[in-house]
Amino acid sequence: MDFVSLPDQFKLPILKKLNWRDLNNLKLVCRKPKVEYLKIFYDENKIFGADYSPMYFEIIEGHMVPHNINFNDDREYEIFLKDKDFTELKRLVFENVISGEIIDVKNNRLFNGNIRLFPHYSISLSNRTSKILQIMISRFYELRIPYNGNLLRKESLRKFGLFEKDGSHLIIKKIAIDNITGDPMLEYGNILTASSRHISIQIADQLCELSFLDFKNRCGTEGFILGIDWEGESGVLEENFYRELYDKIKLSINSVKDLDITDYPRLVSLNCSKCSRKHTNFIDYQKNIFIGIS
Numbered sequence: 001m002d003f004v005s006l007p008d009q010f011k012l013p014i015l016k017k018l019n020w021r022d023l024n025n026l027k028l029v030c031r032k033p034k035v036e037y038l039k040i041f042y043d044e045n046k047i048f049g050a051d052y053s054p055m056y057f058e059i060i061e062g063h064m065v066p067h068n069i070n071f072n073d074d075r076e077y078e079i080f081l082k083d084k085d086f087t088e089l090k091r092l093v094f095e096n097v098i099s100g101e102i103i104d105v106k107n108n109r110l111f112n113g114n115i116r117l118f119p120h121y122s123i124s125l126s127n128r129t130s131k132i133l134q135i136m137i138s139r140f141y142e143l144r145i146p147y148n149g150n151l152l153r154k155e156s157l158r159k160f161g162l163f164e165k166d167g168s169h170l171i172i173k174k175i176a177i178d179n180i181t182g183d184p185m186l187e188y189g190n191i192l193t194a195s196s197r198h199i200s201i202q203i204a205d206q207l208c209e210l211s212f213l214d215f216k217n218r219c220g221t222e223g224f225i226l227g228i229d230w231e232g233e234s235g236v237l238e239e240n241f242y243r244e245l246y247d248k249i250k251l252s253i254n255s256v257k258d259l260d261i262t263d264y265p266r267l268v269s270l271n272c273s274k275c276s277r278k279h280t281n282f283i284d285y286q287k288n289i290f291i292g293i294s
């Protein structure tokens with residue numbers, strides 16, 4: 001049995017006999033190994049195993065093969081999570097071994113030639129043959145996959161909706177909104193409710209409910225870009241989409257003259273009297289949805 005596994009009543013006498021240099025060395029030895037790449041294999045009620053690696057970009061470049069581990073029961077999965085540090089995940093994948101659906105979450109940066117641009121965060125849903133859904137989120141500050149070991153526990157994933165009938169869409173909505181808000185612990189009301197409306201429409205509706213498209217309190221907030229691309233039709237006509245969306249957006253303007261609706265409904269701008277900035281909502285709904293706020 002190693003030191004970390006000892007009961008607390010046995011650890012204390014050992015620690016009292018160590019000097020500060022020994023304690024520092026012990027801290028280095030006991031530090032949890034970081035994981036940058038994690039792929040979880042699951043079905044409707046079980047987590048079977050995982051691929052993981054401490055170096056995500058080494059995997060991309062082909063210099064490293066990820067470790068593989070199988071879980072005989074939920075306890076083994078819990079021990080695996082407890083022994084690792086997932087706070088710097090750069091790629092998180094969920095693969096349903098029965099349906100073949102794969103949820104792929106990546107944390108990267110966009111490049112223009114050799115010039116590194118703003119942080120880029122993508123979520124995709126695919127089956128064994130093609131990508132069904134692609135979501136891109138960009139902000140000007142560093143983006144991270146906002147999940148630690150506790151939020152990756154089976155019960156947390158169950159709460160997020162991973163094991164539900166429409167689990168892939170439920171957890172994608174959760175991950176997308178978590179990244180935009182920066183708060184994975186925030187409750188989103190009906191975000192985990194199954195709906196016949198397309199996931200892209202549901203995410204846009206959720207942004208409205210969370211007031212992200214309102215101009216009120218926009219001063220000093222960071223903008224973001226959200227792109228949602230999918231296969232097939234959403235089932236919502238273009239004019240109906242804009243009408244429903246703007247019925248939910250509170251523009252919160254003091255005067256109509258401050259509002260620029262020249263390119264309405266795709267672009268609405270407000271000359272803010274409080275901060276002297278121009279706040280904008282750019283919303284384009286055609287084959288896909290593109291939303292940008294500043």
